[in-house]
Amino acid sequence: MTETFQITREQAxxxxxxxxxxxxxxxxxQLVDCxxxxxxxxxxxxxxxxxxVAKAARAVVGSAGRVxxxxxxxxxxxxxxxxxxxLEWAQxxxxxxxxxxxxxxVALCQSGLxxxxxxxxxxxxxARVVAPGGLVGLQTYASLAEQPAYGPFVDLIARHTGPEARALLGTYWSHGDLDDLLRLTSAAGLSLVESRSSLGVAVFPTAGAVADTEIQATPLADRITPETHALIVADTEKLLGQYADESGRVQVPIRATLVAARKQ
Ligand SMILES: C[S@@+](CC[C@H](N)C(=O)[O-])C[C@H]1O[C@@H](n2cnc3c(N)ncnc32)[C@H](O)[C@@H]1O
Known part of the structure; x- marks a missing residue:
């Protein structure tokens, strides 16, 4: 089981x-469609x-279905x-x-793996809880090497804070390799129906907010000085400024990997 992942109602x-x-x-x-x-x-x-995802599935299965x-x-x-x-909700x-x-x-999992x-x-x-012939759908994020903005962004943080930043900021990208995903599905007895590589966006109020959000969400927040934090924010504004609109809001490109596989 995952280590305790408890958040408050307000955080949720x-x-x-x-x-x-x-x-x-x-x-x-996209996952529901895939x-x-x-x-x-x-x-x-x-x-x-x-x-x-449950809500998106409900829009397709309708009231005759179960979500x-x-x-x-x-x-x-x-x-x-x-x-x-x-809808039904279960802990x-x-x-x-x-x-x-x-x-x-069908069993789906988005941004969870x-x-x-x-x-x-x-x-x-x-795979166990779907019927024979049923599908398992997974969504995760492509590895850092394939991320047009997050790759250089993590490099930037590592330059300021040291190589351990890659591990601290690495969670989201750790299961993005398609071959690794396919190893998981085939080990579970599933055969590939479709894989998709989908470029989307992560929207932030400013480029600096990208740095603030990523730092606050990791132990880096306690390890860096206010001066280093300010330098990272300034460099992030330069790096991601290209994705800003006139109001300063940024749409940072982010690549996801989706896989659908069938139980025999
Ligand atoms: C980034 S959120 C994604 C939530 C949702 N799928 C979405 O797309 O918005 C990750 C979720 O995984 C849940 N989670 C983490 N470990 C889990 C586990 N072992 N079993 C079930 N849920 C878990 C967390 O509580 C959290 O709601």
């Missing part, structure tokens, strides 16, 4: 209000957070349940899903 609401529209919402319909979700199907959204969102974090589920009491670990074998037609202690086990669990 901020996640839903700010981070979902700024980054996560764009991939949800996994060939159809009207009337039953769909599980693993590590659902506040349920952006369940599962997450470890009760605060995420509370926000999800308050917004959409018409559960992706590595030990509280569902029967073959209970769903890199948090799991054993992603292979989570994919095997998703």
């Amino acid at each position: 609401q901020t996640y839903d209000d700010q981070f979902v529209p700024a980054l996560f919402a764009q991939w949800a319909p 996994a060939r979700v159809r009207p009337g199907q039953s769909v599980l959204d693993v590590a659902c957070g506040t349920g952006v 369940v969102g599962a997450d470890l974090n009760p605060a995420m589920l509370e926000v999800a349940r308050d917004a959409r009491p018409d 559960g670990d992706a590595e030990d899903l509280p569902f029967a074998d073959a209970e769903f037609d 890199f948090f799991f202690a054993d992603p292979g086990r989570a994919v095997a669990e998703m």
